[in-house]
Amino acid sequence: MIYLDHAATTPLRDEARDAWLEAQRVTGNASSVHGAGQNARRVLEEARERVAATLGAEPIEVVFTSGGTESVGSALQGLWRRRAADESRIVLPDGEHHATLDTVAWLASHEGADVSPVALDAAGRIPVDAFGAAVDGAALATALVAGNETGTVNDAAGLAATAARARVPLHLDAVAALGRTRVDFAAWRGDAPAGSGLVAMSVSGHKIGAPVGTGALVVSRTAALEPLLHGGGQQRGIRAGTQDVAGAVALATAAELAEAERVEESARLEALRERLVADLARRIPAAIVLGDREHHLPGTVHVMLPGAAGESVLFLLDQRGISVSTGSACQAGVAEPSHVVMALGYTAHQAREVVRISMGTSTTAADLEALADGLVEAYDRIAAD
Amino acid sequence: MSGGVDSAVAAARAVEAGHEVVGVHLALSRAGGTLRTGSRGCCTVEDAMDARRVADKIGIPFYVWDFSERFRDDVIDDFIAEYSAGRTPNPCMRCNEKIKFQALLERALELGFDAICTGHYATLVDGDEGLELHRSSEEAKDQSYVLGVLTAEQLRHTMFPLGETPSKAIVRREAEERGFSVAKKPDSYDICFIPDGDTRGYLAEKVGAATGDIVDRSGEVVGSHEGAHAFTVGQRKGLAIGRPASDGKPRFVLEIRPVSNEVVVGPKEALAVAEISGTRYSWAGAAPREDAFRCEVQIRAHADPVPAHAVLADGALVITPDAPLDGVATGQTAVVYVGTRVLGQCTIDRTVSAVPVDPQPVSA
Numbered sequence: 001m002i003y004l005d006h007a008a009t010t011p012l013r014d015e016a017r018d019a020w021l022e023a024q025r026v027t028g029n030a031s032s033v034h035g036a037g038q039n040a041r042r043v044l045e046e047a048r049e050r051v052a053a054t055l056g057a058e059p060i061e062v063v064f065t066s067g068g069t070e071s072v073g074s075a076l077q078g079l080w081r082r083r084a085a086d087e088s089r090i091v092l093p094d095g096e097h098h099a100t101l102d103t104v105a106w107l108a109s110h111e112g113a114d115v116s117p118v119a120l121d122a123a124g125r126i127p128v129d130a131f132g133a134a135v136d137g138a139a140l141a142t143a144l145v146a147g148n149e150t151g152t153v154n155d156a157a158g159l160a161a162t163a164a165r166a167r168v169p170l171h172l173d174a175v176a177a178l179g180r181t182r183v184d185f186a187a188w189r190g191d192a193p194a195g196s197g198l199v200a201m202s203v204s205g206h207k208i209g210a211p212v213g214t215g216a217l218v219v220s221r222t223a224a225l226e227p228l229l230h231g232g233g234q235q236r237g238i239r240a241g242t243q244d245v246a247g248a249v250a251l252a253t254a255a256e257l258a259e260a261e262r263v264e265e266s267a268r269l270e271a272l273r274e275r276l277v278a279d280l281a282r283r284i285p286a287a288i289v290l291g292d293r294e295h296h297l298p299g300t301v302h303v304m305l306p307g308a309a310g311e312s313v314l315f316l317l318d319q320r321g322i323s324v325s326t327g328s329a330c331q332a333g334v335a336e337p338s339h340v341v342m343a344l345g346y347t348a349h350q351a352r353e354v355v356r357i358s359m360g361t362s363t364t365a366a367d368l369e370a371l372a373d374g375l376v377e378a379y380d381r382i383a384a385d
Numbered sequence: 386m387s388g389g390v391d392s393a394v395a396a397a398r399a400v401e402a403g404h405e406v407v408g409v410h411l412a413l414s415r416a417g418g419t420l421r422t423g424s425r426g427c428c429t430v431e432d433a434m435d436a437r438r439v440a441d442k443i444g445i446p447f448y449v450w451d452f453s454e455r456f457r458d459d460v461i462d463d464f465i466a467e468y469s470a471g472r473t474p475n476p477c478m479r480c481n482e483k484i485k486f487q488a489l490l491e492r493a494l495e496l497g498f499d500a501i502c503t504g505h506y507a508t509l510v511d512g513d514e515g516l517e518l519h520r521s522s523e524e525a526k527d528q529s530y531v532l533g534v535l536t537a538e539q540l541r542h543t544m545f546p547l548g549e550t551p552s553k554a555i556v557r558r559e560a561e562e563r564g565f566s567v568a569k570k571p572d573s574y575d576i577c578f579i580p581d582g583d584t585r586g587y588l589a590e591k592v593g594a595a596t597g598d599i600v601d602r603s604g605e606v607v608g609s610h611e612g613a614h615a616f617t618v619g620q621r622k623g624l625a626i627g628r629p630a631s632d633g634k635p636r637f638v639l640e641i642r643p644v645s646n647e648v649v650v651g652p653k654e655a656l657a658v659a660e661i662s663g664t665r666y667s668w669a670g671a672a673p674r675e676d677a678f679r680c681e682v683q684i685r686a687h688a689d690p691v692p693a694h695a696v697l698a699d700g701a702l703v704i705t706p707d708a709p710l711d712g713v714a715t716g717q718t719a720v721v722y723v724g725t726r727v728l729g730q731c732t733i734d735r736t737v738s739a740v741p742v743d744p745q746p747v748s749a
Contacts, residue, residue: 311450315496318446337451349454382495 002322002367006360007148007176007300013209019253020211023246031232032307044245050252054259055174055203057218057287058185063235064248067215068175072099072142074239075171075200075217078225078384079140080107083169087139091168092342093126094119095149100142100173101339113139120343123292126151132162143200145177149327149340149356150291151300153181160188167221171200179208179258179385180266180297185218194222203245203255209361210254215246261361269299269359272368276301276357279372284379290344290354299359304341305375307383310354316378322371325356386410386440386447387494388432391504391547393439397563398546399502400443405484406502408440408447411489412458413480414578417471429580435567442564452488459483461578464600468614471641472716475511475531476576477686478730482534490542500542507532508548509540510726514671516540518727522551530686533720533730537670547658597646599626602639602655613641616648619656619712621641626650637712661719663731666702673697673728681722682706684713684733702731709739 003011023043028036030044045059052059065071080090084133090113092104098361107113116134121127126143135141139165156172163170164246174183189198200223205214218223219238280287288304305313310326317324327338336353357371386392386408395661399406409435431448440447458481467474488500506521507529518540520529535543550556560568579587588594594612601607608626610616615623620638630652637656640649661684676697681690684706693706704719713736720730 068487309492311448312492315448319497352451352454 001348002370004357004359004363004367004371005323005325006363007207007356007358007384008325009206009212010360011362012211013254013257016210016250016254020246020250023249026245030245031234044243044248046154047230047248047252049246051216051248052257053214054219054255055201056186057201058221060236061185061218061220063217063219063239064243064251065215065217065239066213067206068173068202069099071202071204071215071217072097072171072173072175073103074228075202075219075225076100076103076140076142077107077228078238079169079171079200079223080113080228083139085262087137088112089114089116089138091096091116091118091131091134091138092140093131093143094120095124095147095340096142096144097173098150104142123343124150124290124297124340124344126154126159127293128155128158128162132166135163135166135168138166138168140171140173142173144333145172145174145183146181146297147291147340150178150302150344151176151297151358152292153177153295153297154247155187160192160198161190164190164192167193167196169196169199171202172198173202175202175204175207176297178203178255179262180299189220194279195224198224199223200299205251205254208254208258210251211247214244214251216251266298269363272359272363272365273301275365276368276372280375283372283376286383287379290341293356299363301357302354303357304346304350304354305379305383306350306353308353308379309382312382313355313375313378316381317371317374320370320374322374324371325358326352326354327356386436387569387573388435388567389573390504390557390565390570391503392436393565393567394556394563395502395504396439396445397443399544399610400445402546404502406445407498408436408445409489410447410449412449413453413484435570438519439565439567441463443573450489450492452484455488456480456484456578463640465588467716468588469592469643471613471643473617473714474566474716475718476578477531478718481531481624486539488536488542490539496541500544501547502544503528504547505532505545506547506550507545509543509545512670512726516670518669520722520725520727521548526553528686529724529727530683530720533669533718533727534667535669536667540670585615588612595646597648599624599648599650601630602649602651607650610648613643613646613648616641618714624650653711655738655740656711658711658713658736659709659739660703660737661710661713661733661735662703663719663734664701664703665729665734666729668729678723680704680728683722684710684717684719695721701734702729704731
């Protein structure tokens with residue numbers, strides 16, 4: 001089986017699994033006062049320190065969550081509900097993940113939020129000046145550090161600086177970025193005024209080889225964020241609930257490994273990506289690789305195959321044991337072409353002719369050769385008419 | 386695999402017969418409800434999940450394929466256009482014709498499949514001149530009518546494993562034996578893209594509702610309506626006519642005139658149709674050898690077939706039932722049978738009344 005959908009999820013790292021199993025032997029609620037509780041707490045806080053280090057954050061700023069969707073939803077709803085009294089605008093760039101889109105849409109229809117969209121440029125990047133113009137006087141803003149579909153990497157530092165200048169709180173979605181491109185909360189936050197500029201950042205565990213059900217939300221000390229869950233007051237009251245010690249340990253392990261290998265692995269994947277793109281350009285001239293040529297995640301190739309339904313290509317590849325995606329894995333049930341592709345200016349019909357290939361630690365050159373052969377054969381078969 | 390019990394059992398039987406089977410759920414609607422509400426409509430996320438679980442149980446791969454764009458163009462837009470033109474469409478026929486056995490079949494053949502298998506109650510028979518489509522076993526809910534629009538080429542790539550099963554109860558029992566959670570799931574009826582069943586409201590929204598006159602056959606205004614699309618030929622209820630007819634008999638909708646936004650009413654006898662014809666016709670298999678032949682014609686899925694004489698003339702299939710038919714609307718499909726065999730069908734363009742036109746009232 002050739003798995004090329006690492007952006008959807010990636011295999012659990014052995015080290016993370018072992019660390020998780022080992023941590024399961026620690027019995028004790030990290031909030032309990034007695035020795036067993038203290039021990040659990042110690043293990044948890046060590047994990048928190050390790051995660052904080054990989055994200056460029058202080059340990060007190062790291063809130064463990066159940067994953068990317070919870071982090072994003074908590075951040076957006078939380079910042080919204082503690083917003084400055086006279087503001088009601090949320091700055092929302094096109095092409096954000098559904099966890100962001102759907103949350104903002106819900107706030108718009110239920111809590112009176114107004115949405116200020118920011119169009120992407122032709123390569124799918126958020127233009128910093130357009131973002132800056134929108135951010136003026138807004139209640140809050142949100143942006144992807146890197147897109148999960150096109151793999152385009154935005155100028156996070158620039159976006160954060162813009163928000164800081166405008167004194168608007170910013171949330172960054174680093175779910176697809178972690179482990180693939182540099183993520184540094186402190187650097188991006190800089191010396192923004194209290195409660196504004198970069199104040200929150202979401203990451204997900206299963207995208208970097210930690211278990212599904214792990215993740216974190218970095219929340220700046222001075223951020224004003226209304227919690228979603230109330231209960232035991234854990235994690236600064238931001239995220240109540242008995243803390244998942246083993247999950248935190250697994251996340252820390254995976255995060256450290258991902259960061260340690262990032263530069264080298266990125267170079268390796270980028271080389272594989274370039275070879276694949278060149279191969280496709282030669283063998284399927286009509287194919288269009290979407291996204292930014294310069295600023296992209298290594299290992300993600302988002303390609304439009306005119307005249308070939310993505311679903312058909314996916315099926316034929318699946319039959320050959322090659323797993324790819326036609327878009328975000330998260331659009332469940334309802335028929336929907338990729339809104340990200342449409343944000344680049346394509347039609348709904350074209351947005352259905354896209355295939356996303358995302359590589360991971362296990363990906364080899366041979367995998368990509370097989371993929372290219374499969375794509376060529378599928379394309380010839382389908383787009384012939 | 387719609388998530389219903391028929392397609393579930395059909396899939397299981399196909400696997401058992403030794404075929405290499407892949408289950409596909411068609412995503413046709415953009416509206417996408419999550420949970421089923423009653424028996425109306427189809428294809429919510431829950432339906433897709435039901436289909437998936439059946440596929441899991443029988444051990445076949447499962448995909449959800451998006452044909453919503455073509456469905457909108459070929460089925461929904463056609464539905465609205467037909468009603469706007471004063472006709473009564475049958476969207477299920479269009480769906481079979483354009484989506485299930487065309488768009489889906491095209492993709493299937495493209496991807497290397499040999500056939501589409503469905504849970505329809507109909508049978509395929511190898512006849513002297515090729516494949517024939519026949520009604521299903523007597524007691525079952527025969528669905529050959531909605532398949533009347535299939536061509537010989539399409540039939541060659543079709544399988545109906547349920548055709549020989551004498552009753553639906555047997556299919557449900559089989560589903561239960563196989564451990565399918567959908568064994569007790571109620572059948573969906575009504576139009577799948579109008580999940581709340583309110584066709585009238587749907588049309589009011591899409592076609593627009595404009596107040597107009599209700600007139601009798603002489604043109605005299607006898608009442609008013611709030612949207613011509615809400616009426617269909619043969620309808621009796623819902624006519625807001627102030628005073629009774631001069632002969633005291635109930636009035637029925639005879640015709641809908643979209644251009645003048647009039648609904649024409651008259652006595653039941655005026656509903657009688659002596660002849661129906663259509664220029665868009667097809668044969669479910671080999672075309673008939675003669676240009677004129679005896680047959681049975683069925684004008685609705687649940688109508689009884691009636692004996693008739695059919696003639697191919699000037700590019701139209703003209704069908705003359707032995708006894709006049711009541712309440713035939715243009716836009717409906719007439720399926721022509723010879724015995725249990727579906728010969729073909731036509732979309733009814735034209736109806737000829739069985740009664741002479743009333744003489745004009747003499748002016749005082």
